[in-house]
Amino acid sequence: MSELKIVIVGHVDHGKSTLIGRLLADTGSVPDDRIEAVRRRCVDQGKDMEYAFLLDALEEEQAQGITLDTTRIQFHSAQRNYVIIDAPGHKEFLKNMISGASDADAAFLLIDAEEGVREQTRRHATILKLLGIRQIHVVINKMDLVGYEQAVFEQIVAVCTDALAQVELQALSYIPMAAKHGENILARSAHLDWYQGRTLIETIDTLKAQHPEADAPTRLPVQDIYKFDHRRIVAGRLESGTLQVGDTIVCWPQGTRTRIKSLESWQRNQPLTTLTAGMSVGVTLEDPVFLQRGTVIAREEAPPLVGDHLKVTIYWLGQQPLRAGKRYTIKLTTQETTCEVAAIDHVYDSSDLSTADALDQVPTNFVGEVTLRTKQPLAFDLFTQVAETGRFVILDGFEVSGGGSIVGLADAVNQAKSQREAEPAAPRQVFRKKLKRSIVIEK
């Protein structure tokens, strides 16, 4: 069984790395000499044992007691394997937090019992929502600092429930904890006897992997084309759905139709019969159709949307704001083209959700509801339907400066929509259609 990925998020200094370090140590997931090295280092520095140092390995992280960058470690409970992801809580390092959280199956949002819900608690909740992470548990940590008071816990639960509701999220549970002392991680805490719910490890074992749906539409974005020998192998990762020999497929956005001739493999014990989501694959096709990196192969019966006007939600990380009219690069699966912001409909702060007045830009750490116009038409899906082909990143120059999800088609795309609904054409017809279009442009 493949492992489940869990990200730990929350405001700076609320104890994320400590919780993970303690969890790893208590479950015997890190070698003794690594724990011993940390213990010696803490003694040298005149500190109590800092479990966070198991993850915060950089000199600057240990000196300042904060996490700069994300890391991940495999660990296992009696039930299954996990990858646990540490994400920095400091506002300066949000892009590192998003790098860590982007592919998580579940999240634990950590809140310091003394401090309650803070700026990054809210911001991280917004980000979890945008990333589409739905399995969320909340940990109220450092209960020892508030005398293990149930009333404090209940009060934070109320505030947090409200904060999550504002971004249309709901926590599956709230767990009181004192991570530094290992209370309610593996062992129940005698100080928290008023809490009847699950411990951290019991909660972790209730999480579900996000299994690809068997009947999801087939999406194979072409990564590269190989001609090392007599074969012309179309390579890529099957992002969604399945493929078999003989399947009739359509290559988008061109709309060319052909069939899968073979599934390629090398040094495999059993022959491949079906390709499933997540596999890096190679196929050959029956007809010598035109393909390139970025072409999306779909089964005939479930085409993607095709268009050059997308309604999207963007989380902006760039140092410079996202500006209307400026040119950027969009990367969606292996598709890459120039784009610009045609309209900004709504801009809000990712922490307090307050709306910005100006609609000509999306500042750093703001969320924008935006219409993008792309230079080349893209093949895509709505994020809620096929997440893998419904999300993208935006580059400002060389730098990845924002991430987003596609929420709809802009009005101007009706034409593309009708193209999608039209019967896909045979290769020769597409050639003619293209020719015709170029003549129109020349006029």
Added chain:
Amino acid sequence: MDQLEKLESESIFIIREAYQKYKKIAMLWSIGKDSTVLLHLARKAFYGHCPIPLVHIDTTYKIPEMIAYRDKIAQEWNLKLVVGSNDQALQNGMGPDKGRLTCCNALKTEGLQQVMAQYEFQGLLMGIRRDEEGSRGKERYFSPRNADFEWNYKEQPPELWNQFQTEFPEGTHVRVHPLLHWTELNVWQYILRENIPIIDLYFAKNGRRYRSLGCAPCTTPITSEAITIEEIIEELKNTNVTERSGRAQDQVDAYAMQKLRVRGYM
């Protein structure tokens, strides 16, 4: 897909991405288990071919069996192999007696730097993993090094949804780490499943085996009776000791690897 298939598939995606993005790309082959698994994955990604040249940095202090194994595999698998070494430093008598970190910097980091400059490689595939040690735990899949070979670990590009920043200012080269998310145990389980030929030094002789391979003066074998891959896997499931405990340069001080890697070490 089981866990190994998933790991394999993710790594192949990254190898293919690197090959597509960089015209001049190489793969660092230390002869050890990780970079040999990486080599196998590349052959899988490209259906039996390895269109990417391999680079081996020979410090001349390597364990002799490593060189023999390297040349044998290179011939059998028809690999393009570039062997680099910092001849100038060697002529001036560089060795671990000049200080372990000084020696690693000169013979490994600078040796690599010379090869990268000579062949103008823009991309370099490497088999490092997060679980090896702390500073590698903070790495990216596509990790830039500036013209001075330095790693700016405080300002790394975001990586989300397998979208990597692949283009950088002139003079930058990119370290690509397809095995970043694997563990030592995963590597051995995969070697077993794929029947990958691995150098004998990993298997116990006279009660000792190498768990991590490096230069002879700075690498100590561990006590072990494991003579098969299955026995190594069993041993690792029960071990209480880190993988690189036998690598002397790691132990020089608390942040030795960070210090080496900031300057361009593997």
